[in-house]
Amino acid sequence: MTPLIDPFARAISYLRVSVTDRCDFRCTYCMSEHMTFLPKADLLSLEELDRLCSTFVRMGVQKLRITGGEPLVRKGILTFFEAMSRHLQSGDLKELTLTTNGSQLAKFAQPLADLGLRRINVSLDTLAPAKFAEITRWGRLPQVLDGIQAAKAAGLRVKINAVALKGFNEDELFPLIDWCAREDHDLTFIEVMPMGEDMTANRLDQYWPLKDLRARLADRFTLTDLTERTGGPARYVRIEETGQKVGFITPLTHNFCESCNRVRLTCTGELYMCLGQEDMADLRAPLRANPDDAALELAIRAAIARKPKGHDFDYSRQAVKGQMTRHMSHTGG
Ligand code: SAM
Ligand code: SF4
Numbered sequence: 151m152t153p154l155i156d157p158f159a160r161a162i163s164y165l166r167v168s169v170t171d172r173c174d175f176r177c178t179y180c181m182s183e184h185m186t187f188l189p190k191a192d193l194l195s196l197e198e199l200d201r202l203c204s205t206f207v208r209m210g211v212q213k214l215r216i217t218g219g220e221p222l223v224r225k226g227i228l229t230f231f232e233a234m235s236r237h238l239q240s241g242d243l244k245e246l247t248l249t250t251n252g253s254q255l256a257k258f259a260q261p262l263a264d265l266g267l268r269r270i271n272v273s274l275d276t277l278a279p280a281k282f283a284e285i286t287r288w289g290r291l292p293q294v295l296d297g298i299q300a301a302k303a304a305g306l307r308v309k310i311n312a313v314a315l316k317g318f319n320e321d322e323l324f325p326l327i328d329w330c331a332r333e334d335h336d337l338t339f340i341e342v343m344p345m346g347e348d349m350t351a352n353r354l355d356q357y358w359p360l361k362d363l364r365a366r367l368a369d370r371f372t373l374t375d376l377t378e379r380t381g382g383p384a385r386y387v388r389i390e391e392t393g394q395k396v397g398f399i400t401p402l403t404h405n406f407c408e409s410c411n412r413v414r415l416t417c418t419g420e421l422y423m424c425l426g427q428e429d430m431a432d433l434r435a436p437l438r439a440n441p442d443d444a445a446l447e448l449a450i451r452a453a454i455a456r457k458p459k460g461h462d463f464d465y466s467r468q469a470v471k472g473q474m475t476r477h478m479s480h481t482g483g
Contacts, residue, residue: 153210154450156423156457164213164381164412165206169199169227171417173220175251176287179313179342179356183287192418196226198437200233202415205443207237209450212244219417222254228261235265249273249311253289255297263304271338272298273311276319277329285318302333309336309397316358323366331392338384338397339363360398367396381411401425407460413453421453426461 154162237243252272282291330337372390383406419434431453436445
């Protein structure tokens with residue numbers, strides 16, 4: 151089958167799938183305290199998600215990241231991972247992975263490792279229990295740390311994703327680095343993004359540009375830029391003193407769009423061709439209307455043909471431009 155190539159000659163090889171909009175946390179930068187979630191009937195069933203993802207794999211997707219909401223709170227999620235693991239076995243999929251808040255890992259780490267997952271991302275912004283409870287509202291740090299231990303014990307490589315928040319975890323830069331060095335976790339910092347309609351008010355106050363974070367790191371350590379690229383917004387450095395790899399995801403201060411290889415599928419079957427644009431394609435209708443996948447494939451190709459050149463996020467001039475009204479929990483971060 152002809153691979154998916156967009157109008158800017160970028161091959162689409164990476165699909166991120168949000169399998170639920172629900173979550174057992176309420177991180178302040180991601181959700182409001184009282185969220186209204188989608189009615190269950192709007193969600194794709196696990197079988198439908200399987201059909202959709204398998205179609206993308208047939209069309210050349212080689213990396214699948216399962217996210218949410220919190221993917222591990224979706225009922226029956228292991229069945230879905232099991233279904234996707236057949237594409238790992240066939241060799242069509244090179245990587246099946248997960249982004250999680252870690253709360254359910256104590257239970258799921260071993261079964262996920264058994265299904266062929268090798269690396270996972272766990273989001274963790276602070277190692278201080280009280281601050282963790284404050285930023286996640288509903289989360290408890292010990293549960294997440296237990297989950298991370300379970301992942302390690304199951305042989306999964308863990309990458310910690312920390313959102314850089316001014317005045318919140320600035321003082322934890324070195325504690326986080328030290329902890330990751332001791333535990334042998336990779337670490338990536340993410341710049342906070344202007345997502346969600348009722349939460350953008352203090353985004354600017356919380357904005358801690360990663361170039362400032364990096365400068366602070368460089369005061370203490372020798373940093374070497376790594377050329378390694380993932381086709382995404384991450385750049386990596388090596389800390390020479392510890393040998394650690396640290397990533398920076400800077401969707402706002404750095405233009406990474408030219409090498410973008412990814413699209414995002416929501417749990418209702420909307421395909422977003424760009425995290426920073428409103429345009430999307432409904433894949434649920436062609437999926438449900440036809441028992442075979444021909445119409446679905448056409449809809450996917452038509453969507454990829456509309457993938458925009460880039461996004462418009464911009465914090466410059468002290469105003470949030472190109473602001474998105476979607477939540478990260480909808481498009482899956
Ligand atoms: N619940 C899972 C988790 O927290 O890892 C997966 C979904 S979550 C939406 C994916 C990632 O998006 C997390 O690392 C989270 O920190 C990040 N995120 C959420 N809202 C964000 C925002 N406004 N700016 C930057 N990153 C955000
Ligand atoms: Fe849940 Fe992840 Fe959003 Fe936090 S960032 S509220 S854990 S979906």
